[in-house]
Amino acid sequence: MIETPLLKVNDVSKFYGNRIGCRNVSFELWPGEVLAIVGESGSGKTTLLNCISTRLMPTTGSVEYHMRDGSYRDLYRMNEAERRFLMRTDWGFVHQNPADGLRMTVSAGANVGERLMAIGDRHYGKIRSTAIDWLERVEINAERIDDQPRAFSGGMRQRLQIARNLVTGPRLVFMDEPTGGLDVSVQARLLDLVRGLVNDLGLAAIIVTHDLAVARLLSHRMMVMKDGNVIEHGLTDRVLDDPREPYTQLLVSSILQV
Amino acid sequence: MATPLVVSEVAKSFTMHLRDGIKLPVVSDVTFSVAAGECVVLGGPSGIGKSSLLKMIYGNYAVDTGQILVNHQGRVVDLASADPRTIIEVRKRSLGYVSQFLRTVPRVAAIDVVAEPLIARGVPASEAREKAAELLTKLNLPEALWQLPPATFSGGEQQRVNIARGFITDHTILLLDEPTASLDATNRAVVVGMIAEKKKAGVALLGIFHDEEVREAAADRILDVQKFSPRKAIAA
Numbered sequence: 001m002i003e004t005p006l007l008k009v010n011d012v013s014k015f016y017g018n019r020i021g022c023r024n025v026s027f028e029l030w031p032g033e034v035l036a037i038v039g040e041s042g043s044g045k046t047t048l049l050n051c052i053s054t055r056l057m058p059t060t061g062s063v064e065y066h067m068r069d070g071s072y073r074d075l076y077r078m079n080e081a082e083r084r085f086l087m088r089t090d091w092g093f094v095h096q097n098p099a100d101g102l103r104m105t106v107s108a109g110a111n112v113g114e115r116l117m118a119i120g121d122r123h124y125g126k127i128r129s130t131a132i133d134w135l136e137r138v139e140i141n142a143e144r145i146d147d148q149p150r151a152f153s154g155g156m157r158q159r160l161q162i163a164r165n166l167v168t169g170p171r172l173v174f175m176d177e178p179t180g181g182l183d184v185s186v187q188a189r190l191l192d193l194v195r196g197l198v199n200d201l202g203l204a205a206i207i208v209t210h211d212l213a214v215a216r217l218l219s220h221r222m223m224v225m226k227d228g229n230v231i232e233h234g235l236t237d238r239v240l241d242d243p244r245e246p247y248t249q250l251l252v253s254s255i256l257q258v
Numbered sequence: 259m260a261t262p263l264v265v266s267e268v269a270k271s272f273t274m275h276l277r278d279g280i281k282l283p284v285v286s287d288v289t290f291s292v293a294a295g296e297c298v299v300l301g302g303p304s305g306i307g308k309s310s311l312l313k314m315i316y317g318n319y320a321v322d323t324g325q326i327l328v329n330h331q332g333r334v335v336d337l338a339s340a341d342p343r344t345i346i347e348v349r350k351r352s353l354g355y356v357s358q359f360l361r362t363v364p365r366v367a368a369i370d371v372v373a374e375p376l377i378a379r380g381v382p383a384s385e386a387r388e389k390a391a392e393l394l395t396k397l398n399l400p401e402a403l404w405q406l407p408p409a410t411f412s413g414g415e416q417q418r419v420n421i422a423r424g425f426i427t428d429h430t431i432l433l434l435d436e437p438t439a440s441l442d443a444t445n446r447a448v449v450v451g452m453i454a455e456k457k458k459a460g461v462a463l464l465g466i467f468h469d470e471e472v473r474e475a476a477a478d479r480i481l482d483v484q485k486f487s488p489r490k491a492i493a494a
Contacts, residue, residue: 030343033343188365189364189365191364192363199378217363220342221343235317235345235346237317237318238318238319241313241319242313246275246276250275253276
């Protein structure tokens with residue numbers, strides 16, 4: 001079997017009026033590959049993530065996605081219904097703030113089950129048992145299945161959001177600062193969990209983070225952004241151990257050692 | 259069979275942009291090869307670029323010019339110009355690396371840290387753990403520690419986990435960055451034995467050993483890195 005890229009990003013730019021969101025970004029993402037996008041606040045990394053995941057329409061450029069039927073489709077030329085279907089089944093999107101990705105006033109079980117129903121599952125017992133299975137995989141006690149995420153801690157909410165996203169067996173997951181706002185011990189647990197799930201499921205992922213340690217632990221490849229441009233791009237180990245660009249050197253040398 | 263590792267006319271310097279862009283040359287015109295079943299040891303004083311050379315071969319450092327040719331499953335790959343995906347594939351199958359320090363992952367048990375490279379190659383988890391247990395026993399790591407994450411281990415214990423992790427696969431090339439630095443005499447001898455086994459299996463080894471005894475026992479050939487260093491005049 002000859003492998004082909006899952007995603008082909010061609011020259012994507014986004015301008016907000018005359019301000020630059022991101023400019024001329026091109027790359028390919030392969031099945032099972034984890035790409036980290038790093039950079040400081042305002043560098044355009046979230047804009048780029050939103051463009052690629054079609055939550056935002058870019059000003060120019062195209063993104064081709066390798067569909068399950070083997071064809072490549074330009075995401076920006078799909079109709080709204082097709083895009084929504086893709087986002088609910090083949091993709092996941094993990095937001096920094098779990099409240100943006102969860103429905104806070106329905107139960108944990110329903111949060112997970114909703115995505116299953118979106119792909120046509122109707123058997124209540126089966127949906128519930130899959131939901132329980134996934135809660136356990138993200139280390140949430142099955143007894144909490146009928147509780148609302150409002151009653152969960154920040155770390156639990158984030159894990160629930162991950163379960164909700166992975167239950168449909170997506171091939172591509174977008175994550176926007178998945179560990180931001182969590183305290184360190186909770187972060188470590190989440191990182192370990194994400195790392196295990198990505199390995200086990202062979203997921204491709206694009207992770208936006210400003211935390212280089214997170215990028216080192218989770219990603220194979222890394223892109224460094226500054227002022228909307230990708231200034232450095234390569235193997236994660238290489239970018240972190242031998243940064244070439246002045247800004248990347250500054251970023252790497254600014255990490256606090258414990 | 260092609261030579262597992264050929265380094266040809268490699269040069270490397272660092273440009274320190276935060277220090278007014280000064281350029282620090284590291285090595286130039288590095289040319290050597292390592293044959294199957296051979297252990298080549300990098301020699302020379304500290305700071306001469308031995309570790310840097312290993313990091314270039316493993317892909318953590320980019321090189322300015324030259325080629326790093328690795329025999330990867332029957333074809334020759336130039337790691338100096340390979341894309342990240344290729345480097346990751348070569349690391350998974352052909353090129354192993356035992357670093358000086360273990361980069362620990364929070365919460366992962368020592369035995370799983372060791373088993374991971376095998377599992378990544380598709381070996382069933384139970385079989386990989388069995389092999390990991392075998393290696394940890396050989397390296398005298400107390401069984402009570404196996405299920406604990408290595409973050410809290412002593413330097414020598416962490417290093418043995420690291421060695422077990424590096425030696426568990428049948429990578430055809432193995433880079434060793436002072437794997438015996440914090441080990442006692444008994445465990446140093448174990449590692450020397452493990453290196454001999456790898457040689458017998460036809461693995462090409464390239465290492466740095468500051469311990470003279472280990473170096474004597476392991477090395478087929480010592481490569482003086484000083485001759486590649488622009489600092490040879492000062493060091494001499």
